[in-house]
Amino acid sequence: MSLIETEGLSLFYGNFQALKTISLNIESCRITALIGPSGCGKSTFLRCLNRMNDLIDGVRITGRVAIGGRDIYRRETDLLDLRRRVGMVFQRPNPFPLSVEDNVLFGLKVHGQTDRKILEEKLQRSLEAVHLWDELKDRLKTNALELTGEQQQRLCIARLAALEPEILLMDEPCSALDPIATEKIEALMFELRKRFTIVIVTHNMQQAARVSEETGYFLLGELIEFGETSRIFSAPRDQRTEDYITGRYG
Amino acid sequence: MTGLDRKENFIRAVLLLTAFSAVSVLAVITVFIFAEGTPIMFRRGVGGFLFGLNWYPGEGRFGLLPMIVGSLEVTLGALLIGVPFALACAVVLTEFSSPRLRNILKPVIELLAGIPSVVYGFIGVVVLVPFIRETFGGPGFSVLAASIVLGIMILPTVISISIDALQALPPSYREGALAMGATRWQTVRMVLLPSARSGIVASIILGMGRAVGETMAVIMIAGNAAAVPRTPLDPVRTLTSNIALEMSYASGEHREALFATGVILFVIIMVLNTLANASSSRRARGKRG
Numbered sequence: 283m284s285l286i287e288t289e290g291l292s293l294f295y296g297n298f299q300a301l302k303t304i305s306l307n308i309e310s311c312r313i314t315a316l317i318g319p320s321g322c323g324k325s326t327f328l329r330c331l332n333r334m335n336d337l338i339d340g341v342r343i344t345g346r347v348a349i350g351g352r353d354i355y356r357r358e359t360d361l362l363d364l365r366r367r368v369g370m371v372f373q374r375p376n377p378f379p380l381s382v383e384d385n386v387l388f389g390l391k392v393h394g395q396t397d398r399k400i401l402e403e404k405l406q407r408s409l410e411a412v413h414l415w416d417e418l419k420d421r422l423k424t425n426a427l428e429l430t431g432e433q434q435q436r437l438c439i440a441r442l443a444a445l446e447p448e449i450l451l452m453d454e455p456c457s458a459l460d461p462i463a464t465e466k467i468e469a470l471m472f473e474l475r476k477r478f479t480i481v482i483v484t485h486n487m488q489q490a491a492r493v494s495e496e497t498g499y500f501l502l503g504e505l506i507e508f509g510e511t512s513r514i515f516s517a518p519r520d521q522r523t524e525d526y527i528t529g530r531y532g
Numbered sequence: 533m534t535g536l537d538r539k540e541n542f543i544r545a546v547l548l549l550t551a552f553s554a555v556s557v558l559a560v561i562t563v564f565i566f567a568e569g570t571p572i573m574f575r576r577g578v579g580g581f582l583f584g585l586n587w588y589p590g591e592g593r594f595g596l597l598p599m600i601v602g603s604l605e606v607t608l609g610a611l612l613i614g615v616p617f618a619l620a621c622a623v624v625l626t627e628f629s630s631p632r633l634r635n636i637l638k639p640v641i642e643l644l645a646g647i648p649s650v651v652y653g654f655i656g657v658v659v660l661v662p663f664i665r666e667t668f669g670g671p672g673f674s675v676l677a678a679s680i681v682l683g684i685m686i687l688p689t690v691i692s693i694s695i696d697a698l699q700a701l702p703p704s705y706r707e708g709a710l711a712m713g714a715t716r717w718q719t720v721r722m723v724l725l726p727s728a729r730s731g732i733v734a735s736i737i738l739g740m741g742r743a744v745g746e747t748m749a750v751i752m753i754a755g756n757a758a759a760v761p762r763t764p765l766d767p768v769r770t771l772t773s774n775i776a777l778e779m780s781y782a783s784g785e786h787r788e789a790l791f792a793t794g795v796i797l798f799v800i801i802m803v804l805n806t807l808a809n810a811s812s813s814r815r816a817r818g819k820r821g
């Protein structure tokens with residue numbers, strides 16, 4: 283059984299079908315990359331996995347999405363707990379305009395943790411996990427908006443790490459960062475892969491090739507091909523995948 | 533010089549003149565109030581004005597403390613009553629209602645600001661004052677009555693500016709919080725309100741300015757006794773009421789003392805506005821990134 287399984291997943295924004303019967307399995311403790319031109323439904327797919335699409339009016343979903351063997355679209359799903367277990371890193375770093383400390387501890391407080399000692403320990407461990415502790419341990423009260431873009435994105439990962447989710451969804455997490463910062467975030471993903479299952483959307487094919495073990499290629503709402511990254515990039519089975527990775531697309 | 537240049541220069545001159553005349557009107561008013569009001573303050577001693585308990589203009593006694601305390605009490609009361617209600621309204625309208633409902637209700641609330649204050653005063657006299665007299669005792673014309681009416685009068689200001697502050701927050705804050713499993717209410721309380729804090733503070737300060745400056749409604753329902761009120765049910769006179777009630781017949785030193793009242797009012801309002809500006813410019817700086 284795979285950690286994430288979707289079966290015939292379709293999604294409609296009103297009358298527009300953004301996902302067309304997507305079936306794929308994502309294994310745990312791996313990095314899976316979703317690539318494809320923009321507007322092809324990668325973000326939409328990602329948001330199905332933590333049900334963030336529920337917040338958009340007029341969205342209709344058919345098919346099945348299971349995490350850990352359980353359909354997350356069942357009625358009795360605890361939505362708040364689902365989102366604790368499936369964290370999301372956004373394209374633009376979006377720390378809250380609060381202190382570094384409040385950012386990291388937000389999730390824990392939201393989920394009812396009040397023990398001061400546990401909070402302090404989690405604060406340090408989460409910041410250490412993203413290598414921000416040494417930089418920021420004397421600036422825990424600084425407003426997070428004063429950090430650099432890369433630090434902000436790390437902080438966003440740290441505040442998820444504090445909740446120890448099973449899955450990290452990353453929607454083009456480096457597209458607002460420069461190449462050096464990107465490299466550092468990629469290194470971080472590599473480390474975190476031991477603890478979390480990571481699904482990353484990227485339109486940068488080199489990035490997919492560098493960091494991921496499996497890759498799925500989306501085109502116009504369809505999953506064209508899915509498989510081991512090295513195989514996808516060396517011997518794509520579908521002509522359309524080949525066109526895209528060799529740069530002949532569009 | 534080309535024709536276009538000449539036209540540009542002409543327009544610039546006209547605009548400059550307009551801007552300058554607006555500023556100079558303000559300057560003239562300021563100079564006038566201070567020129568009329570400050571001499572008596574220094575002649576009689578600033579302390580006597582600020583801390584004197586007795587306002588008997590006929591006997592040449594001009595203690596403004598009852599009115600200063602009165603203005604502060606009534607304003608504080610208005611904030612205690614109006615602000616929680618206004619913030620609740622702003623939160624419900626921005627976070628818990630459909631855009632359609634919001635687009636209907638916000639203009640309606642802003643319309644409240646357009647109702648002449650004499651109408652608020654009238655409703656206060658007819659409904660609120662008798663109600664307070666019968667329920668709590670006392671004359672009914674009181675700090676409480678004035679606080680309630682002013683609390684209602686500041687609602688449009690506080691609500692609409694708070695709504696603007698909340699709506700100006702990038703959706704990514706909301707998304708980030710919800711994506712971590714926060715409830716809507718936790719998101720509001722722990723992320724959105726703190727993030728919009730400076731805008732909300734500015735809205736409260738502007739509401740406060742409105743409450744300090746309001747005159748007509750207060751005269752009608754506050755009772756206007758020039759004594760420091762001992763309980764919220766006692767009558768009270770504010771700085772603005774003091775000027776409005778007596779200006780029509782005052783002369784000589786009495787008239788000067790009313791201008792001195794104006795000077796004090798002016799200083800209070802200036803301080804409030806400066807605070808509001810400082811707070812909203814901090815917001816502008818906080819928004820980058």
Ligand SMILES: Nc1ncnc2c1ncn2[C@@H]1O[C@H](COP(=O)(O)OP(=O)(O)O)[C@@H](O)[C@H]1O
Binds near residue numbers: 300325326
């Ligand atoms: N909230 C929405 N309402 C309507 N259509 C949307 C919405 N979000 C995305 N879409 C449409 O769905 C398609 C897929 O979008 P998206 O998942 O963001 O693509 P990608 O992440 O691959 O660039 C696009 O055509 C986009 O216009």
Ligand SMILES: [Mg+2]
Binds near residue numbers: 321325326453
């Ligand atoms: Mg996208």
